Amino acid sequence: MKLILKRACVCEKCSARFNAPDLGDYSYGEFLLWSASGECRYLNAFEDETYKEVIGIVDLYEKFHVEDGFVQEVYGRVACDPDENGFFFHISNPPCPQCGSTNIVSVGDQSMGEFAVKAVTHFLWNSLSYEDKIIRFRAVALELMNK
Ligand SMILES: [Zn+2]
Numbered sequence: 001m002k003l004i005l006k007r008a009c010v011c012e013k014c015s016a017r018f019n020a021p022d023l024g025d026y027s028y029g030e031f032l033l034w035s036a037s038g039e040c041r042y043l044n045a046f047e048d049e050t051y052k053e054v055i056g057i058v059d060l061y062e063k064f065h066v067e068d069g070f071v072q073e074v075y076g077r078v079a080c081d082p083d084e085n086g087f088f089f090h091i092s093n094p095p096c097p098q099c100g101s102t103n104i105v106s107v108g109d110q111s112m113g114e115f116a117v118k119a120v121t122h123f124l125w126n127s128l129s130y131e132d133k134i135i136r137f138r139a140v141a142l143e144l145m146n147k
Contacts, residue, residue, distance in 0.1 A: 002042045004032070004117050005110035011096035012103040020094035021115040022106055033076045033089035033120060038097065041080070041089050041120040050079040050122050057137045064141065077140045078133075079125040089120060 007022035021040060023030050029046045045051040054075050058064045076089040083089065093102040128136065 002117050002119060003114045004042065006113050006115055007106045007110045008108040009094060009096075009104045009106050011099060011101055012105060013101040014096060014099040016096050016098035018094075018097050019113075020104070020106075021117055022094075022110055024110055031072070031091045032094070032117070033080065033091050034095055034102075035083040035085070035087040035089050037083050037085045037087050038095065039083040039087075039089070040094070040115070040117050042117045043080075043091070043120050048120070050125055051075065053133065054079050054137070057134055060134075061141075074137065074140050074144065076120075078137050079122055080120045081123050081125075 004021040004023065006019045008017065009020045009022075010017050021032055023032060029044060031043045031045060033041045033043060035041075043051065051071070055066055055071050058066050058071050058074070064070050072091040076091055080089045093104050095102050096104055125133065125136075
């Protein structure tokens with residue numbers, strides 16, 4: 001559980017205003033992940049071994065590049081347990097509660113109180129052998145590439 005400050009946000013698509021957890025400007029290596037149910041999880045990529053594991057697997061493939069955000073694109077699906085509705089988590093901006101767009105801008109200060117956000121879990125991922133982790137990664141990568 002991590003306490004994360006709230007910040008007022010505005011959706012660029014539908015102009016809805018809402019408060020969302022915001023890691024602030026000095027949060028290198030920290031991410032929030034969101035599911036389609038609107039659940040939020042916290043990740044500290046420096047402390048979480050699974051993030052380094054996924055980077056290591058992405059590095060095995062010449063066609064995938066760590067630098068262009070590919071790890072962040074696949075990480076939640078590959079290594080994190082889904083929410084209670086079975087939806088995977090994805091590193092992104094907070095989705096707009098009205099229209100679901102992640103095209104949001106934060107406005108104002110981080111002065112709106114705090115959210116208690118759970119850390120991501122990796123029960124499935126951690127139960128896999130290295131070979132099975134690679135198989136899982138390949139399945140997710142393939143699905144994303146065919147979208
Ligand atoms: Zn919206």
